[in-house]
């Protein structure tokens with residue numbers, strides 16, 4: 127298969143397949159969670175409370191007091207990576223074009239130079255957190271195959287995207303095809319790895335905030 | 346019912362609900378929960394990472410309630426949970442967790458780890474992997490009415506002592522009063538001043554109250570051990586007394602876990618809402634003070650700080666009241682670094698204090714509180730939980746620290762305006 131054929135497949139059936147699997151996976155996993163239900167809480171909630179599930183969805187994005195100092199690499203690495211990735215995914219003009227083609231919505235893109243810098247920052251942050259994961263005893267204990275897989279699946283699209291943008295390989299078409307395929311793999315696997323947190327954390331944070339709010343605490 | 350491995354696993358399956366599933370599904374293995382837990386920060390031992398303490402429960406969820414997990418189990422890629430594994434996890438689930446709730450405030454994806462540990466203990470107890478000390482305390486509570494074996498005659502002796510000292514009558518089994526007052530074993534055994542303080546406060550406020558001969562003990566070790574059936578039996582005694590005496594409000598004593606037990610878990614254990622209110626004594630005092638029914642005078646003229654009992658503050662929502670009272674009583678009141686809902690645990694909550702095996706670890710974990718106190722340079726520590734107080738007093742002695750502990754309720758009672766009473 128030539129680079130062009132691969133690219134054509136990736137842009138057509140490949141994308142459709144990845145979106146279908148990803149979407150099916152997300153629906154399945156959300157169902158798996160919600161099907162377990164939640165018992166009614168008979169304890170009378172406090173009438174006045176500073177917290178709520180919605181509040182925690184937002185507030186948990188910030189480090190609680192004292193935590194940034196305790197784990198700077200985890201927090202800063204996490205922020206740079208997540209923000210960088212968001213800039214690349216939603217700010218790069220060709221990505222916006224793709225989203226418009228799929229869903230019909232669009233917004234203005236960010237300057238290429240800026241997106242490029244964000245890519246480099248995200249790649250650097252990913253390398254930094256990888257070193258952190260390899261060296262920190264707690265993270266080592268918690269890490270398994272799924273963690274290395276999730277890291278790789280996220281890293282390859284960033285790397286191939288960066289390489290394609292800068293034409294770092296002679297066969298640009300093939301590189302672009304690989305980039306798209308790596309993103310598709312990521313989409314398809316996302317619901318079945320820890321990457322699913324992009325969906326489930328909204329539930330987790332909401333429940334946490336809701337439980338605490340009933341007691342009068344903003345979690 | 347005898348404890349078996351099978352019962353344990355069934356109990357795991359039973360407690361797994363949508364919140365827990367969303368928590369496990371969200372974990373990104375960032376390790377931040379470890380940084381928030383005093384058992385990790387003070388030992389540096391990764392096994393004390395909160396999410397790691399839940400590993401057997403997580404695998405049960407994965408294998409039973411996810412498609413991927415079911416396939417992985419079939420293919421032999423995910424090991425089933427074994428009885429030996431639960432035995433190995435017992436010290437992690439009980440000795441190194443006070444259910445303080447700090448990790449639940451920190452986890453970036455929002456996991457309420459404490460909620461999960463509380464639930465996991467159900468399965469641990471059902472499979473016979475709960476610490477001996479806690480099991481004994483719970484059995485004693487069921488048979489004698491109190492986990493420490495405190496009998497009503499002991500309470501009566503305290504009543505007589507307080508009546509003599511302060512010159513008021515302690516009402517017993519009085520119906521149609523405002524408040525039913527509960528005590529924890531510690532208050533009956535170590536701090537009888539609590540009863541005297543409550544009596545003095547209510548006398549000035551003109552509030553009606555009573556003790557109950559059948560429900561004086563608020564400590565609920567059934568919850569700490571994770572045995573809901575026993576916890577229900579202990580709560581039911583209080584509910585029965587409160588309903589028979591037709592009180593408006595049940596007051597949880599200066600004990601954090603007792604408050605959680607009756608205020609937040611009680612109605613769920615009974616399977617129905619209560620017809621009476623449940624308040625912590627600090628809430629009641631703050632209300633009486635706010636409405637002018639009690640008046641305070643004088644102040645303590647030395648620097649002091651307040652130790653937030655986890656279950657009262659972070660897991661109970663009572664963190665403003667003690668500060669309002671202390672601001673008035675202690676002009677030199679200072680906050681610790683990390684206070685209120687981000688406080689650090691004393692190290693002895695959640696049944697850890699009743700678990701002898703955990704003592705060395707508990708004393709190591711106290712280094713966090715020790716550092717907080719030393720940083721502030723105060724030698725008076727006020728709190729509102731008799732269990733915290735016992736744990737801290739013991740640890741202060743262990744570390745040869747000259748710090749005085751005070752209960753806030755007594756402090757208030759000692760500063761009631763005399764002309765008003």
Ligand code: SF4
Pocket residue numbers: 268371372373374375376377378379396451452453454455456458
């Ligand atoms: S802090 Fe939360 S996401 Fe991070 S390892 Fe602990 S439970 Fe998992």
Ligand code: SF4
Pocket residue numbers: 381382383384394395441442443444445446447448449458459462690
């Ligand atoms: S509840 Fe407290 S003691 Fe238990 S794991 Fe969390 S931070 Fe540690």
